[in-house]
Amino acid sequence: MACAVPAGHDRPTPQARDPFGWATVARPAAAASGRTERMSRDQALACDMAAAQAGDAEAYRRLLRDCLPVIAGLARAQGVRAEAVDDVVQDVLLTIHRARATYDPARPFLPWLRAITQRRAIDGMRRASRRPREVHDPIAYEAEVDRGPAPGHRLEARDRERVLARAVAALPEGQRQAVEHLALQERSLEETAALTGRTKGALKVNLHRALKALRRTLGSGSADRDEAAFRPGERGTHDV
Template identity: 75%
Template sequence: MALEDSLATAMAAAQGGDAAAYRRLLNACLPVIAGIARAQGVRGEAVDDVVQDTLLTIHKARASYDPARPFLPWLRAITQRRAIDRLRRAGRRPQEVHDPLAYEAHADAGPAPGMRIEADQRNAAL
């Protein structure tokens, strides 16, 4: 609960214009955001992207935080949404396979489905 209290206090001070409290808040949020992103399934360098996107969202939405409510659920909701956005973007990109075994397995797969039927029909017609 100490983390919750310190983050909520820092956010309330930041909303009041305390720049040092805002810097402390953002620095304290870094490991929390990264942990939430990883728990959502974000891996590798994409975690850094989620952290950056979340920090930008916090900056833009900081006025929407209600100091009477807990800070961590507010942060978690923002982070989860940014993580989902990142996973969606990653899912739309084609993924290259650099596994030699994948190429070998594909090369040894034999004729494509339907090709044998076509070959049999051609042979029967001849």
């Protein structure tokens, strides 16, 4: 493969990437150009590797940096767990360094990289499977933290939503509108001003007061104070 793409020239800029770390082409009619782009990327990587074989440290650094997302994507596709991907990436970088004399620039670069990555990913998974698992230890098994949601998690979440909804409903009209539009529905100040007929300054002040009141109401954790806060007529702040 001739190095028609000079190193560092005409290299695609970072953008959306597919699972293998390659930039995806957003235009629907660009399937053919995507293939061409991938080929040119492969060619650029091959050129960088050829330069690295000749001792060009800058091309080598660029090559390794460009390989990072590809390696991580391939490792994930191979089934490597998220927390082990970095180990595989580093193992592959070291193997690339050791094997760089075996690369033939007349051949595409990506199959060479893919073979190394897949093998190192399998090695990593084998090592992990050989490692003693703490689930064999009864005490460790019992002490193991379940990363999944706790049994009452959804009930608690629903309770929290109900308490928050009551606290928001108990706010004065202007503050409630500010919280609902600006915080909960994430509308802009302009949109909210147009919808409520209040000025942007008033909305800001109302939101500030509302958050302060909610913090005071929900932060204490006292049921009595919660109840008191929800009682009509006991609103501590007023609208602007």
